[in-house]
Amino acid sequence: MNIFTKKQTSSEQKYLIDKKNEAFLIYFAIEPSSHFELTEKLKKAFPEIEAATQLTWINEFMSIDKIMWEFAERFKQTKYTRESFYLDFKNLFSWMNEESIEQAFSRTDYYITRKDIPADILELMNVFVTNLKSYVKNIEENNPDFEKLWQSAKDKFTSWSNRLQEKNHLINFTSSLNVKLYFLQCVVETYHNDNIRTNQEINDLIIGSEPIGRKELTLGNKVYQVVNSTVSERYRILLNMKDDKGKSVIHEYFD
Numbered sequence: 092m093n094i095f096t097k098k099q100t101s102s103e104q105k106y107l108i109d110k111k112n113e114a115f116l117i118y119f120a121i122e123p124s125s126h127f128e129l130t131e132k133l134k135k136a137f138p139e140i141e142a143a144t145q146l147t148w149i150n151e152f153m154s155i156d157k158i159m160w161e162f163a164e165r166f167k168q169t170k171y172t173r174e175s176f177y178l179d180f181k182n183l184f185s186w187m188n189e190e191s192i193e194q195a196f197s198r199t200d201y202y203i204t205r206k207d208i209p210a211d212i213l214e215l216m217n218v219f220v221t222n223l224k225s226y227v228k229n230i231e232e233n234n235p236d237f238e239k240l241w242q243s244a245k246d247k248f249t250s251w252s253n254r255l256q257e258k259n260h261l262i263n264f265t266s267s268l269n270v271k272l273y274f275l276q277c278v279v280e281t282y283h284n285d286n287i288r289t290n291q292e293i294n295d296l297i298i299g300s301e302p303i304g305r306k307e308l309t310l311g312n313k314v315y316q317v318v319n320s321t322v323s324e325r326y327r328i329l330l331n332m333k334d335d336k337g338k339s340v341i342h343e344y345f346d
Contacts, residue, residue, distance in 0.1 A: 108186045110137055111148055115191045118152040119198055155184065159195055163202035173313075197344060219271055219296065220245075226293050227278060230286055244281040248274050271297045272326045294321050298328060308332065315340060 114133055133145045162176070173196060180192050187195070224241060231237050251273065275297060279287045287293060298320045308315050308330065315332035318339075323329040328344040 107140070107144075109188075110140060111186060112188045112191045113137075114145070114148050115152060115155075115187070116194055118149065119156075119194050155195065156198075158183070159199040160202055162199045166199070166203055220274065222296055223275070223278070223293065226290060226296065227282070227287055230284065230290060231282060234282070240281050241278075244274075244277040247277045247281065251277075268297070268328075272322065275322065276326045288322050288324075288326075297322060315342075 114137065117132055117136060118129060129149055130142075130145065133140075133149070134142065137145065162179075165171075176196050176199070177192050180187060180195055227241070228237060231240075234240070252270075275288060275293070279285060306317050308317050313334060315330075315334055318331045318333060320331070321329050323343055325343070330342045330344055332340045332342060334340055
């Protein structure tokens with residue numbers, strides 16, 4: 092039975108909604124992607140779902156992105172809370188689950204506070220890349236192909252940044268933190284060594300100089316004490332925090 096070409100049962104509708112939420116998270120992943128790349132990612136992630144359905148999702152996600160910009164402009168003028176954002180977005184998009192709304196909230200919050208970064212990303216990254224290379228070399232000290240692999244990671248990153256700059260997407264869709272995280276992702280995937288991502292010195296190098304690296308963080312209308320921050324498997328920032336009552340809270344931050 093093909094559940095995507097005939098009238099759907101409630102369980103089939105729920106399945107599609109779950110997959111749509113997964114697709115939403117892919118759309119707003121760390122690596123900004125072109126329309127073609129997003130289409131290819133969704134095809135690979137959801138081969139059982141018709142291309143027409145996936146394209147409808149992408150078009151809706153693009154509209155949602157514009158709405159998040161509108162929310163950001165509105166929130167610059169008036170106070171808002173996480174709770175009110177959740178209610179507004181749930182009313183607008185009833186299919187969204189909690190993780191998707193949290194993703195939308197984090198992106199909107201970023202749009203409120205983000206600062207444009209210089210177009211020459213590699214120049215901005217010079218010090219970071221130099222320091223990261225030394226840490227990675229310590230981890231891969233016995234790898235005879237270290238320099239060759241390092242250049243491959245840099246080439247992959249350069250290709251990505253050049254594509255975005257050509258389309259004037261770089262400043263609109265990323266930040267210095269995202270750039271560092273994507274460079275790290277290129278390195279980890281090139282060396283096939285996840286120990287690079289989990290290395291504490293590398294985590295400190297990426298997070299320490301960023302606003303998210305503060306020991307105190309305000310999310311919505313609550314203030315949290317950050318116990319530690321690490322790079323998650325999805326190349327976001329995983330925050331282990333405590334609220335004002337000492338309760339532990341884990342939050343995956345997307346910039």
